[in-house]
Amino acid sequence: xxxxxxxxxxxxxxxxxxxxxxxxxxxxxxxxxxxxxxxxxxxxxxxxxxxxxxxxxxxxxxxxxxxxxxxxxxxxxxxxxxxxxxxxxxxxxxxxxxxxxxxxxxxxxxxxxxxxxxxxxxxxxxxxxxxxxxxxxxxxxxxxxxxxxxxxxxxxxxxxxxxxxxxxxxxxxxxxxxxxxxxxxxxxxxxxxxxxxxxxxxxxxxxxxxxxxxxxxxxxxxxxxxxxxxxxxxxxxxxxxxxxxxxxxxxxxxxxxxxxxxxxxxxxxxxxxxxxxxxxxxxxxxxxxxxxxxxxxxxxxxxxxxxxxxxxxxxxxxxxxxxxxxxxxxxxxxxxxxxxxxxxxxxxxxxxxxxxxxxxxxxxxxxxxxxxxx
Numbered sequence: 001x002x003x004x005x006x007x008x009x010x011x012x013x014x015x016x017x018x019x020x021x022x023x024x025x026x027x028x029x030x031x032x033x034x035x036x037x038x039x040x041x042x043x044x045x046x047x048x049x050x051x052x053x054x055x056x057x058x059x060x061x062x063x064x065x066x067x068x069x070x071x072x073x074x075x076x077x078x079x080x081x082x083x084x085x086x087x088x089x090x091x092x093x094x095x096x097x098x099x100x101x102x103x104x105x106x107x108x109x110x111x112x113x114x115x116x117x118x119x120x121x122x123x124x125x126x127x128x129x130x131x132x133x134x135x136x137x138x139x140x141x142x143x144x145x146x147x148x149x150x151x152x153x154x155x156x157x158x159x160x161x162x163x164x165x166x167x168x169x170x171x172x173x174x175x176x177x178x179x180x181x182x183x184x185x186x187x188x189x190x191x192x193x194x195x196x197x198x199x200x201x202x203x204x205x206x207x208x209x210x211x212x213x214x215x216x217x218x219x220x221x222x223x224x225x226x227x228x229x230x231x232x233x234x235x236x237x238x239x240x241x242x243x244x245x246x247x248x249x250x251x252x253x254x255x256x257x258x259x260x261x262x263x264x265x266x267x268x269x270x271x272x273x274x275x276x277x278x279x280x281x282x283x284x285x286x287x288x289x290x291x292x293x294x295x296x297x298x299x300x301x302x303x304x305x306x307x308x309x310x311x312x313x314x315x316x317x318x319x320x321x322x323x324x325x326x327x328x329x330x331x332x333x334x335x336x337x338x339x340x341x342x343x344x345x346x347x348x349x350x351x352x353x354x355x356x357x358x359x360x361x362x363x364x365x366x367x368x369x370x371x372x373x374x
Contacts, residue, residue, distance in 0.1 A: 076366025
């Protein structure tokens with residue numbers, strides 16, 4: 001039987017049976033212990049170690065057993081490894097981890113910043129909060145939850161909703177990878193973000209902003225009366241046996257919304273499987289169906305190949321529709337429903353030499369062509 005080690009040829013770990021049917025695990029997390037110091041909006045992106053060995057959750061399965069050609073897959077994974085910053089590449093099909101390769105000193109228990117891939121996680125958390133009655137609706141104005149920041153705001157600014165924030169249509173002035181520097185100089189980041197000028201009517205114009213999602217984290221903390229980190233581990237991560245090794249936090253104690261969350265590649269894969277299975281884990285609803293549906297509902301066509309929804313991106317590759325979490329520097333969680341595949345990659349962003357992989361080319365040229373049967 002072809003083992004995962006034979007397939008990969010780099011640092012390899014065990015493959016998977018259906019993690020979607022694995023028993024839930026209770027996770028206790030001291031969020032204050034893993035929190036950031038609130039000094040910088042973006043951190044230096046070190047690598048942490050997950051103390052839990054989850055190898056037993058992922059027993060070996062040859063790609064051929066799940067209808068994939070291992071030779072084609074191996075060729076593509078080897079080519080991906082030519083990127084000096086690549087840390088991992090995992091392929092899950094029919095709930096089985098059929099390929100797991102680690103590169104350049106990484107490994108299964110190495111936890112890194114998933115960057116904006118955590119915006120997709122935040123989307124799940126907001127929908128869970130709605131289902132549990134903490135938040136009434138995505139169409140509630142942010143001002144309903146954070147009135148202290150809207151006292152002198154214009155009528156239009158008071159119309160900014162949670163949905164506007166998640167879909168990047170708040171209308172607030174923001175230049176990604178630039179405005180953050182100004183925000184981190186303030187003692188109150190949420191106030192600094194909401195104090196930005198309104199440059200378009202809420203809901204009218206797409207403008208990608210990590211400021212938007214940080215405000216959503218503040219809304220979540222205010223509505224649930226627990227930190228975003230606590231809420232995530234209690235209602236999302238915990239039932240799946242996931243533990244963040246680190247989570248950023250601002251000077252006022254608001255946990256980073258949509259950035260600075262650290263997970264292992266296998267934990268990223270679990271999140272992808274959760275959405276592939278319509279929000280169910282171990283057969284039980286964990287994320288509302290509406291969140292999964294919204295993740296695939298385009299709100300903005302961003303460029304020739306990609307569209308945006310609520311914290312998720314969408315593409316069509318070789319005629320197959322797919323949606324994905326996308327974090328800076330090559331942190332990807334692709335969900336490809338028509339192929340029953342989840343693809344995860346992670347890259348090293350602690351160095352200036354980071355060059356993001358071409359995930360679309362890998363999917364087009366190797367992953368999809370490796371499929372030999374449904």
